[in-house]
Amino acid sequence: MGYGFPKQNKLCGxxxxxxxxxxxxxxxxxxxxxxxxxxxxxxxxxxxAPKSLFKHAIQRNHLRRLMREAYRLNQALLDDAHYQxxxxxxxxxxxxxxxxxxxxxxxxxxxxHEQ
RNA sequence: ACAGUAAACCGGUUUAUCGCGCCGCAAGGUGAGGAAAGUCCGGGCAGCACAGAGCACCGCAGCGGUUAACGGCCGUCAGGCAGCAAUGUUUGGUCCCUGCUACAGAGACGAGUGAUGUGAAACGAGCAUACUGCGGGCUGCAAUUCCAAGUAAACCAACGUAUGAGCGCUGCUCGCGUGAGUUGGAGGGUAGGAAGCGAGAGAGAAGCAUGGUAACAUGCUUUCCGAGAUUAAUGAUAAACGCUGCUUCGGCAGUACAGAACCCGGCUUAUAGGUUUGCUGUCUUC
Numbered sequence: 001m002g003y004g005f006p007k008q009n010k011l012c013g014x015x016x017x018x019x020x021x022x023x024x025x026x027x028x029x030x031x032x033x034x035x036x037x038x039x040x041x042x043x044x045x046x047x048x049a050p051k052s053l054f055k056h057a058i059q060r061n062h063l064r065r066l067m068r069e070a071y072r073l074n075q076a077l078l079d080d081a082h083y084q085x086x087x088x089x090x091x092x093x094x095x096x097x098x099x100x101x102x103x104x105x106x107x108x109x110x111x112x113h114e115q
Numbered sequence: 116a117c118a119g120u121a122a123a124c125c126g127g128u129u130u131a132u133c134g135c136g137c138c139g140c141a142a143g144g145u146g147a148g149g150a151a152a153g154u155c156c157g158g159g160c161a162g163c164a165c166a167g168a169g170c171a172c173c174g175c176a177g178c179g180g181u182u183a184a185c186g187g188c189c190g191u192c193a194g195g196c197a198g199c200a201a202u203g204u205u206u207g208g209u210c211c212c213u214g215c216u217a218c219a220g221a222g223a224c225g226a227g228u229g230a231u232g233u234g235a236a237a238c239g240a241g242c243a244u245a246c247u248g249c250g251g252g253c254u255g256c257a258a259u260u261c262c263a264a265g266u267a268a269a270c271c272a273a274c275g276u277a278u279g280a281g282c283g284c285u286g287c288u289c290g291c292g293u294g295a296g297u298u299g300g301a302g303g304g305u306a307g308g309a310a311g312c313g314a315g316a317g318a319g320a321a322g323c324a325u326g327g328u329a330a331c332a333u334g335c336u337u338u339c340c341g342a343g344a345u346u347a348a349u350g351a352u353a354a355a356c357g358c359u360g361c362u363u364c365g366g367c368a369g370u371a372c373a374g375a376a377c378c379c380g381g382c383u384u385a386u387a388g389g390u391u392u393g394c395u396g397u398c399u400u401c
Contacts, residue, residue, distance in 0.1 A: 006135080010346070017346070046346060057152090058374050061350095069351045072134065086346095097351070 009044055017046065020084050029107040031091035031099065032067070036111050039082040045071055046086040053092055063089050066097050070104040077108040085111070 024037040049063040067087050087104070 007348090048346070056373070058372095061374060064346095065350055069134075073351085 009042065010046070020046075020086070024084065024086070027107075027110065028090070029103040029110070031089060031093075031095050032103045032107060033088040033090045034107045034111075035086040035088070037084045039084045043075075043078065043082045044084050046084075047071070048086065049089040053089070054094075059094060063094060063100075066100050067104065070097065070101040071108075074101065074105050074108055077105060077112060079112050083111060 020037060021035060024035040026033065026035050028034070047064050047067045049060040049067075051060065054060045054063065067089065071085075071087065085107075087107070
């Protein structure tokens, strides 16, 4: 598993997303709220920065990009199984890449461990 | 030189590592802004509607020009306000008809008169909801078209079937058209894909020429430019340089506003720092 993050590894489709949020397991790795479930075919990831917390599109874009990079660089922490994972940003402040990367690492380790 | 004022423009750069969208068999190519923003005007484009008449309603308003169009832009006139000035800012159709003009005043548009007094205004008028001129069908790309999949032409209630329900025509009236359903309740299904969507007869850009005070128009030239996502690409990390402050000359701090979503022309708002030009005032030197 390399560092890539192509489009087929992104979770999309409103029905699947709604079902995933209903059934997935949740925990918090500040400043992220993580939802995850086992998947059959491929690991798919959803990244979300809410408009209610960040008014400007450029802030949301920036946070999404930081979370995406953090996942992309640390996805090797997962084992060989496949998952659906959602990272929801939940803090009111824009945190740095170092903080977000640490949170993503913690979350991925926890998912791999619980599995 | 300093201060002011009015315009125009720029909006970081480089390297390393990892990565994303679109196009392409591949090699490779290409990928945010001056405001992409607010969605306030105008136009293209799309769908629906459109026999006609009247009354409403909304927008604009010195004058002239410009444009695809505009409430924009350019030029210009008059009054008020700020400033020594350059300049900025603000107001600007009309009173024939309809109506309004508080308090005060004998009287407020009604007249027998109208000096004094009252009052913003005393027969003179001012104003808009009135009148005049011009413009306006409605809805917006979540438009619209196609493909695929799926469901419930079932149930309940009200009104109606030529004694005409309802619908459409602009909000209303007339009038016209249509002619058996319509409305509400409860419930069921879908929310995938493609086109629209960006190289087109471009309201593009740059340069030159001609006309015009200007906005702008016309013509010629060009190895000039060309995002197209859809849980939504255009990035992340590290370093160096540049720029701006402060400095004990070692350095330290800061480097804005902000992210396309059908496309254009404007307006408005946000913006670190910087560049250029015109004009005005003050001072100095020749």
